[in-house]
Amino acid sequence: MDSTLYTRPDAIPDPHPGTAPTPAPGTAPVQVPVTAPNRTASSVASLREAVYARLRTAVLDGDFGPRERLAEMRLARRFGVSRTPVREALARLLTDGLIERGDGGFFVTIPNLAQLKDLYELRVTLELRGVARAIEDPSVRHDPAVLGAELERWYAMRAQPPAPDPRFVVQDERFHAELSRASGNPALTDALVAVGERIRRVRMYDFLTRDRVETTISEHIEIMEFVRDGRLGDGHRALRAHVGDSMAVVLERARRAMTQMALHTDRL
Numbered sequence: 001m002d003s004t005l006y007t008r009p010d011a012i013p014d015p016h017p018g019t020a021p022t023p024a025p026g027t028a029p030v031q032v033p034v035t036a037p038n039r040t041a042s043s044v045a046s047l048r049e050a051v052y053a054r055l056r057t058a059v060l061d062g063d064f065g066p067r068e069r070l071a072e073m074r075l076a077r078r079f080g081v082s083r084t085p086v087r088e089a090l091a092r093l094l095t096d097g098l099i100e101r102g103d104g105g106f107f108v109t110i111p112n113l114a115q116l117k118d119l120y121e122l123r124v125t126l127e128l129r130g131v132a133r134a135i136e137d138p139s140v141r142h143d144p145a146v147l148g149a150e151l152e153r154w155y156a157m158r159a160q161p162p163a164p165d166p167r168f169v170v171q172d173e174r175f176h177a178e179l180s181r182a183s184g185n186p187a188l189t190d191a192l193v194a195v196g197e198r199i200r201r202v203r204m205y206d207f208l209t210r211d212r213v214e215t216t217i218s219e220h221i222e223i224m225e226f227v228r229d230g231r232l233g234d235g236h237r238a239l240r241a242h243v244g245d246s247m248a249v250v251l252e253r254a255r256r257a258m259t260q261m262a263l264h265t266d267r268l
Helices: 043-060 072-079 083-096 113-136 146-157 168-182 187-207 208-229 232-243 247-266
Strands: 100-102 105-108
Touching: 043 072, 043 083, 043 187, 043 247, 072 083, 083 105, 083 146, 083 208, 113 187, 113 232, 113 247, 146 168, 146 208, 187 247, 208 232, 232 247
Parallel strands: none
Antiparallel strands: 100 105
């Protein structure tokens, strides 16, 4: 597994003059210039985007527990910036639906079972549509370069399977996004990615056993080889079996993932 997907520095240089908060333990101190820098609109916007991107990734990667309050000051110290860009990032994440207001502040949004069922159903629909549109319209061809590059990643994982890890969900999402992207409908892919991010916080606990990880790798390779070889009917059937043959299967997977999440977070 490419560990660079999961490694990120927390300290972000702050173009605002003045005294920066103390960085999180283990991060380099932020260098504050003696004289006020030339604050440009682009530098301020760049800082806002950087803080938003880092915090968004932390939320999606499960860095915060379901009952952990996202406190502005603590996050500002973690990223080595002032509270203003943190406050703005929290407001954007609230709009994104990734966090919600609760008693005493902001918390990571955890879908309930009914919401998760709806999102899983939407995910299945979007997944299958990428292959179905090529079956229905012979002029739609999957991009062989995209398929080939993604297959090489999964061949490497089959040769050296990664250890069970909740973060394997990122690799899983990438596979499905690339399969969709190869079908040539960017809007479809964007919708699939958005749904995947909304359920990642729960789905990540579906990859806690070696058997689950290795089965996923094997099924991904089979699906993509079918599509690459033009066996779209076989690819569609394999994909349907992979993401859920019926709503009963989808609902059971949602329940199982939520149970694993509860068990895991209760140990923290």
